[in-house]
Amino acid sequence: MSKNRPRQSETQRPVAGARASGLADLSKLRDALKQDAAERERERIAAAKAAREAAADADLFRREVGDVAPIAAAARAAHGRTPPEALPLQTRRDEQAVLSEAISDEFDPEVLLDTDESLFYCRPGISHEVVRKLRRGHWIVQAQLDLHGMRRDEAREALADFIRETVKRGLRCVRVIHGKGLGSVGKEPILKGKVRAWLVQKAEVIAFCQARPHDGGAGAVLVLLQPGSARPGTTRPDHGPASAP
Structure with a gap:
């Protein structure tokens, strides 16, 4: 019976190894947390420094400029009428001229x-x-x-x-x-x-x-x-030959 019973030191070795590994992981986690906290503290200090510098610059600007007053702008006249809509008068005159010259009653x-x-x-x-x-x-x-x-x-x-x-x-x-x-x-x-x-x-x-x-x-x-045979609105005084459709 003594041969089959494990020794006490052999059964305790795995437990001791797991405990040592857990302690190592906790140590790494603690170090990581410390580094993170240190980084956040550095960022906070840098932001506070930047804010102080900005406030100092603004205060210096106000001291140098002194008191200011807005420039009094002249009153603008309000337009009470709506401008008329633009009409393509020249285009209409050109089209009318083309229509008048395109075909003649005397032909x-x-x-x-x-x-x-x-x-x-x-x-x-x-x-x-x-x-x-x-x-x-x-x-x-x-x-x-x-x-x-x-x-x-x-x-x-x-x-x-x-x-x-x-x-x-x-x-x-x-x-x-x-x-x-x-x-x-x-x-x-x-x-x-x-x-x-x-x-x-x-x-x-x-x-x-x-x-x-x-x-x-x-x-x-x-x-x-015949589509596209001539520019729309032009006459053909010579009535020359053209290709059949």
Whole structure:
């Protein structure tokens, strides 16, 4: 039985080792706490020193400057009116001039218009097949302008503006409704002839023809445009050839 019983010194060795390790850890922790406390104390002392120096500088500045008084500013006049909104007058005048010069009432389109069963036009250099396709509805009507009830000047400006905007949007085929003149004095279709004369003068117009019955018949024209063919609002006095669409 004495052989199996452990010796007392052997059982106490692990306990003594753990106790020594714990004491070492406590010593390290105590040292770390002391260092942390010392660091905080140094920071506190430095902050207090900086505050004293700042207060001393401020006190010195006040002594050197002495008593000061604010400068009396002159009273400012209060504006009682709101300035008018800026208007682009020159831009409007330029646009109006472009519209006025773009198409003329004195232009005679008869030398450029062809006739068969109905009046039509295509720019020189453009095949008549383009007009045949336009009549057959090859191009879908993408926008339309109704000139009913407008005076001649109003209709001219409205048409010029319509052509310019549709070209900017990249549209190819549009319809212009000018009416049959049944409500005009003497039943004469005044706008019908004017619209065709104006269209011939527009460089953006490739071709046009009388609309089909369900599209307005003799009271409207289908117009084929070439987007980007000319600067909007410019005339084409020579009516030179252009490439087919």
